[in-house]
Amino acid sequence: MALLAVAAAGTVTAAAGALCxxxxxxxxxxxxxxxxxxxxxxxxxxxxxxxxAPGKCLPxxxxxxxxxxxxxxLNSQFVDxxxxxxxxxxxxxxxxxxxxTTHHWNDCEKIIHQRTNTVPFDLVLADGTPNTSVRxxxxxxxxxxxxxxxxxxxxxxxxxxxxxVVHYISxxxxxxxxxxxxxxxxxxxxxxxxxxxLDNNLIRLQPSRQGLQYYLCRLDFKSLxxxxxxxxxxxKILTLLFGVxxxxxxxxxxxRRYQRHRLxxxxxxxxxxxxxxxxxxxxxxxxxxxxxxxxxxxxxLIRDWNCVFLPCGHICSCDGCFEALPIPKTCPLCKHxxxxxxxxxxx
Numbered sequence: 001m002a003l004l005a006v007a008a009a010g011t012v013t014a015a016a017g018a019l020c021x022x023x024x025x026x027x028x029x030x031x032x033x034x035x036x037x038x039x040x041x042x043x044x045x046x047x048x049x050x051x052x053a054p055g056k057c058l059p060x061x062x063x064x065x066x067x068x069x070x071x072x073x074l075n076s077q078f079v080d081x082x083x084x085x086x087x088x089x090x091x092x093x094x095x096x097x098x099x100x101t102t103h104h105w106n107d108c109e110k111i112i113h114q115r116t117n118t119v120p121f122d123l124v125l126a127d128g129t130p131n132t133s134v135r136x137x138x139x140x141x142x143x144x145x146x147x148x149x150x151x152x153x154x155x156x157x158x159x160x161x162x163x164x165v166v167h168y169i170s171x172x173x174x175x176x177x178x179x180x181x182x183x184x185x186x187x188x189x190x191x192x193x194x195x196x197x198l199d200n201n202l203i204r205l206q207p208s209r210q211g212l213q214y215y216l217c218r219l220d221f222k223s224l225x226x227x228x229x230x231x232x233x234x235x236k237i238l239t240l241l242f243g244v245x246x247x248x249x250x251x252x253x254x255x256r257r258y259q260r261h262r263l264x265x266x267x268x269x270x271x272x273x274x275x276x277x278x279x280x281x282x283x284x285x286x287x288x289x290x291x292x293x294x295x296x297x298x299x300x301l302i303r304d305w306n307c308v309f310l311p312c313g314h315i316c317s318c319d320g321c322f323e324a325l326p327i328p329k330t331c332p333l334c335k336h337x338x339x340x341x342x343x344x345x346x347x
Contacts, residue, residue, distance in 0.1 A: 010249025017242030024235035050198035065123030084183035085121035098171035146217035147182035
């Protein structure tokens, strides 16, 4: 059973290691493409680069600038004077669920409502130089849309005695609801990574049509690269840990199989020795095979066996031959130490 458990654990760790290795490859690919993406300042040279690019398009490029609304802005519902271009309201429910295995209450949360609004906006230089803006398209499709939490409040659930009894019986107890407001505010410094396209004198930043990652985050480019390199290191460590665990499980299984093989070989050799000893004893007593009882003692072949060796449980000797065995007494079949014997009596 222990061997089967270790083999099953090895299979699980091997599968987890393979998954981590696959995620490691993806993380490395994303980090490498991000590092290799060309960076362009928001100046007049960017239009010249796009004019000379095939199809007036750069499939993967990096730009950094300040968020500037094109027309209108979105106002915060809770913070006065807070304006932005992306506004998200989130209601998150918090519950305590009874775990019947560990006999503890586990915290869990789920989003019960989410609404996101956005308005067109550009990325511009900090000094406000004209004609160097980049229009951000499909911002909500960004894989790392970094919004700032401008308001958050927890509303605890009302508790009454009947409700408490019902919650304990059902195994799920509501703790409350968190109301959260997130925004990408006007004037925030944003790093955008995606496809740059020149369209009628307008530069657009949009999701790549080649399936490359699209980013809009409030980190600078160096910090964004460091974040992805940190993910690579994390997946590498997990891959190594699961790999070591898998190798340990394989080595343990092989070692146990080797032990079992050695034991089988030893038992085969011991049985051959017993047969040879029986033949020699028969020759000494001038007996034939059919003259020896099936229950005869393996040593003297005269009396029937009547000793059960413990703890191995083998029966092959009479009590007189057992007493003649050298100390420490071992079973002649398996060579295990005999702690005691149990005598069999037949009527």
